[in-house]
Amino acid sequence: MSDATSSFNDTTSMHKSILFVCLGNICRSPMAEAIFANMIKNRGLLDKWRVESAAVIDYHVGRQPDKRTLETLQKFGINDYKHKARQVAYSYNGYVVLHTNILDENLIQEYLFSNIVTTEDFRNFDFIMGMDEHNIVDLKEIEKLAGNGKASVEMFGIYDPNGANEIPDPYYEKGVGAFEKVNLMCFHFVVIKYSTLYEELPDINYLKLLMKYLNNCHGAAQHFWTKLTNWILLLIKKMPAMDVRVMYLILRSDLISLFKWPLGAVVTQGAHAATACIWAFKDDSDVVEYMKDTDHMRKITLQVKDESELKSIATVLQENDIDHRIWIEDDMPVCIAVKPLPKNIVQKHLKHLQLFS
Incomplete structure (x- = not known):
């Protein structure tokens, strides 16, 4: 994980890559990025992945994540996460373009940043995960302008076994309760994504960290934990035992x-x-x-x-x-x-x- 400029580095040596996307890149997508990176780090796989997050609009470009995002991650045991918000990038006529609300090609020239050295997100990430349906609509529009790319664009919550589930934006909520719920939802979907990729659960010590963190959760987050616990127990039962x-x-x-x-x-x-x-x-x-x-x-x-x-x-x-x-x-x-x-x-x-x- 790194700051905004890291997204412009060459990634040809990486095995796989994933980009989490939300509206402003200061709440949901940084949380998903931090949790996914921490999980694969614990499994010794961090050098096999490029993990980043980005926004679809430029409200917060260059800003640190919301302080409630960082506080929630720290409760969860992730203390070293650093990030500056950036936008999803694509190329247009040889230039690099940061996505804006304006998708009229006649006006795109106003948003060219030819001095930025970058790899186009849709061509260099394997997975681009939006947090809600609005994100997906925006990403699909950008994908059309980006040309041929390899990225699989999906809503993150599509991995919920109970059906596609949006991750709500906690930005306008008071306190940290909504952020804790978002954190648990991100953890839920990260575990599912990880298990579909590697046919195993995260390290048991990582799950113990989650248990410790949940003692300090509030309201909606506590309610969501019951659902998450039941799902993890079901997944454990389905996984082949290590001696099988x-x-x-x-x-x-x-x-x-x-x-x-x-x-x-x-x-x-x-x-x-x-x-x-x-x-x-x-x-x-x-x-x-x-x-x-x-x-x-x-x-x-x-x-x-x-x-x-x-x-x-x-x-x-x-x-x-x-x-x-x-x-x-x-x-x-x-x-x-x-x-x-x-x-x-x-x-x-x-x-x-x-x-x-």
């Missing part, structure tokens, strides 16, 4: 993006690799135990970007004596199937990889 045998499959995402393979063809390669791996180690004790419960043959499918990264993963597995099979198709390695093993043996070597999507 799991088969990991690692697929190359560039088979779809670069080689234009149909998704079905890529999935088929994974099935071939899994079958070959099971057959190769059919007499192994872990495989025998894995095959006993055919109704619960757990698999986790992860992704790497290309052949080079796939080979790198194979090297890591070999160095740690983890049996696996590389599946070859069209004279190139396309997939790795790892022999079924207790999850805790394999996961620590693959925790930086994301679920295949």
Whole structure:
């Protein structure tokens, strides 16, 4: 996490990137940024991510987050967050443009900042998350002007299992109660987003910090905590235990993006690799135990970007004596199937990889 100028740095070395967006970038989106960054930091993944936040309008550009935002984060144990509000940026005719309420292309020239060195948000972030429907409408409009981009623009609350949920703006509310509720909602959606990416919950110590923080919450925040607690307990029940045998499959995402393979063809390669791996180690004790419960043959499918990264993963597995099979198709390695093993043996070597999507 860093100040406004950090958003203009090259990010080609980063694996993934996420940009949280709200109206003014001093309440909701900084809170989401701080919580997400703190969570992946605790998991040793901070160097694999670029995490930032921004506004859709220029009300507060250059300002520090609202003091109630910082106070709430500090209660939550996040004491080192620093940020200056900035706007979502896109390019227009070779210039960098900061979004304004004016979307008329004839008037955009008034808002050109040609002296700013930046990477366009819609081309360089993988995920752009708005806090409410108004944010999403604005972001979709900017996306049209930004041209082709890779960013997936979504409302943050879409990850609520009970249905899409907006995060309300607490700016005009008195006191910190509304900020505490927003903080809990951000935590809720960050945990869900994290678990969909990595097939695991955050570190248990992080959840303990949350429990400690909640002793000081007020009103609406306390009510929301009951809902959040029930959801976390349900998620824990659904997650495979660390000693449960799991088969990991690692697929190359560039088979779809670069080689234009149909998704079905890529999935088929994974099935071939899994079958070959099971057959190769059919007499192994872990495989025998894995095959006993055919109704619960757990698999986790992860992704790497290309052949080079796939080979790198194979090297890591070999160095740690983890049996696996590389599946070859069209004279190139396309997939790795790892022999079924207790999850805790394999996961620590693959925790930086994301679920295949």
